[in-house]
Amino acid sequence: MSPTSTLEDPRVASALDRMFRCAEQDDATSSRIRAARPEGAEPLGPQEQADAKAEVYMPISAQGGRLLYNLIRAARPATVVEFGTSFGISTLHLAAAVRDNGTGEVISTEMSAAKAAAARRTFAETGLDDLITVLEGDARETLATVSGAAGFVLLDGWKDLCLPVLRLLEPRLAPGTLVVADDVDLPDLAPYLDYVRDPRNGYQSVTFPVEDGMEISCRL
Incomplete structure (x- = not known):
């Protein structure tokens, strides 16, 4: 029998299928959230945005997830750091690759307490929770408490924070990361x-x- 990836595990495949179907409602959900905001309201900060959009999936694509899986299988990092768990679609792809590598862990970050709780439930349901740590709160603070090298980094949280998070992680990026x-x-x-x-x-x-x-981007 030919080997299969953890992405084909029925628990993982079912969870991803469910979440991708839910994510198809993101445009309608985002429109409803915007409509509920008063006109001329002050712009929301990162935490306020996270709380306001706690129902929005904002996922990577299925093809993007498989690309991440392949990259991690090839790179075999000891620690994968993810900025932006959301409901955990990307995290499942990362953890599936780590599982199939037979070594490593995923450290993910999420500002929304509701999303973090939902993601943890999904990780337990798929049997990948032993590989994943979700740090709840602002990644610029939570990732500062994590020691050791970051062997692979996915930045998929608020886009205006991607550069500050990268700069925070840079001292921990070895050449080739x-x-x-x-x-x-x-x-x-x-x-x-x-x-x-x-x-x-x-x-x-x-x-x-x-x-x-x-x-x-490859760290030189």
Whole structure:
């Protein structure tokens, strides 16, 4: 019998299918949330945004998830760091790869307490919870408490915070470490992209054309 990946485990496949179907309602949910905001209201801070959008999945694409799985299988990192758990779609892809590598762990971060709780339930249901630690709160604070090297980084939280989170992690990035950011088409990610695309900052960066685009940067 040919080997299969943990992504094909019925528990994992069922959870991903359910969450992707729920994510198809994101546009309608986001519109309802925007409509409930008073006109001229002050812009929301990161934590307020996270709480306001606690129902919105904001997932990576299915193809993007499989790309992440393949990258981690190839790189075999000891520690995968994720900025932005949401409901855990991307996290499941990361943890499935770690499981199939036979070594490693996933440290993920999420500002929304409701999303973090839902994600933890899903991780337990899929049998991957032993590989995943969810740090609840602002990643700029929670990741500062984590020691050791980050062997692979996924940045998929609030786009304006991707650069500050990367700069926080940089002292822990060994040469050859891959850093992936999702949604290159979103304007808030522009400062991050300018940074990793400038060779003076120590990265070799390439845009991978999957859905809204992923920026894959290798630490030099």
